[in-house]
Amino acid sequence: MPPTDASSDTGSHSSVPTGLGTEDTLDLRLPDELIKLFGADDPAIGHQPLDRGADDLLDTLAGWGPAPTPLGTFQLVPVRLERDLTLLTRWMNDPAVAAFWELAGPESVTAAHIRAQLTGDGRSVPCLGVLDGTPMSYFEIYRADLDPLARHYPARPHDTGIHLLIGGVAHRGRGIGTTLLRAVSDLVLDNRPRCARAIAEPDIRNTPSVSAFLSAGFRFSAELDLPDKRAALMIRDRTLRHVL
Template sequence: MTTEPAVRPEALYEETVEGLGTVRVDRLDPQRDVDVVHSWVTEERARFWGMAETSRAEVLEIYEHLDSLTTHHAFLIRVGDEPAMLFQTYEPEADRVSECYDVEPGDMGVHLMMGPPKGAPRPGFTATMLSVLVHYVLADPQVRRVVAEPDIRNEKAIERLARTGFELGPQIVLPEIDLPEVFLPEKKARLAFLTREGAQAQD
C-alpha cells in the first residue's frame, strides 16, 4: 500500500539564500496550517502576539476570518518545506492603526513572528528571514513603505527592526476592538517605517 505525498502549496514568492537554501512565502491555509500556528502562538516566547490562551478551535476561527478579508492576509515563510516564520500583511487604512498615524498612499502594514528555533543556532537567520519578508512585500510596485507596530514591551523586535533599516516612530496606543467576529485588546506599540529607498540601501 502506498500513500500519496502531501501536496506542496504553490509559493507566492521564492528566494534562494546562500547557506540557507530556498526560502518560500506561502499563503497560510487555516485548515492545513492550524496545528503549526496554534503551537507557535501559545508558546511563552510568543506572548506579544496576544494569543497565548487561545484554543486550537479559536486559532482556526481567527485565521479563517482573516482569510476571508481582502485587506488583511496571513502567510507562512518556509525554509525548504519547514515552516520558519508567521507573518501577516494589512492595509493600514482598513486597520485600527489608522487611528494612530497619518496613513500615506503605498503604506503596507506587517506583523511577524519567528517560529521556534530548531537545531544549532544560525547567526543572522532572523535578519535574513526579515529581509525576505521585506523583499516579498516590496515586490508589489504599489507598496512604497512598510509599516510595523510591535508591542512596546518587545524590545528585541524593536531593536531588530531598527537594525534592518526601519526608522522608529512614536509610541502609540492601538484602541480596543470588540466586534462579534474579532476582539483585540488595547495595545501600546511603537511605530516603525521602512521606505522602498531605505530597503534598497540595506541590500
C-alpha cells in the first residue's frame, strides 16, 4: 500500500481500530468481487476467473472523462509504461516524494511497482493526473475493500481508495493538492454509483497531506497501524460531499 502523498501541497498489524463512529460500522457481508478473487485461487471452490468485461472492478475508469476545476480541466489518464515510465521515475526520485513512496531508484523500480497493477486483476489502476493537457501528478485509484488495507479498518463494499503524488515542484505548495483531491474524489463518486465513500490512508506524519484531505472534504476517521506506516484514515462520504 503506497502512501498517499499530498505533501504535494508543501514540498504492526492491528485489529479494527477503536474510536470509530457508528457511521463506520463494519459491514460483515463480503463483497461478491472479493469472494470471486478468493475463489480464483482456491481449489476447493474451483477456478473462477473474474469476468472483467461483465464486472469491471473500477467501473471503466479510462472512460470517466475530464472534470472542470478552478485550476483548469483535469483528467485521469491510465498509465502506459512505454509512454510514462521516464516521467514517473523522475518523480519517484524527487526527495519529497521518495520520503513517503519509497520508490527511488532506477526505472526498473518504478516499472515493477506499476506493472504489478497493470497485470493484476484490476483492483488498482495507476493514472497520470493531467491538468490542461500537462501531466503533473500521479494517482492510484484502487478498491480499498479488496485491498490488504481492508484488514485494518471497517471496510464497506466498493470503498474506493486514492493515492496521490504531485510531480513537479512548481505545482506544490499552492493548494493544488486539495483541488485535485476534491476533483478526483468527485470523479470516483460520480462514476461509481455503488461506492459510498472515497478512502485514503496518508502517513500520519505527513501533516500537509492530512491537511489537504481535510480541506478537500474528507474527514479524519481513525489512526491505523499498517505494516509499513502509521496512517490517518481519511474518508469522504457521498452523503456529506456537498456539505464538507
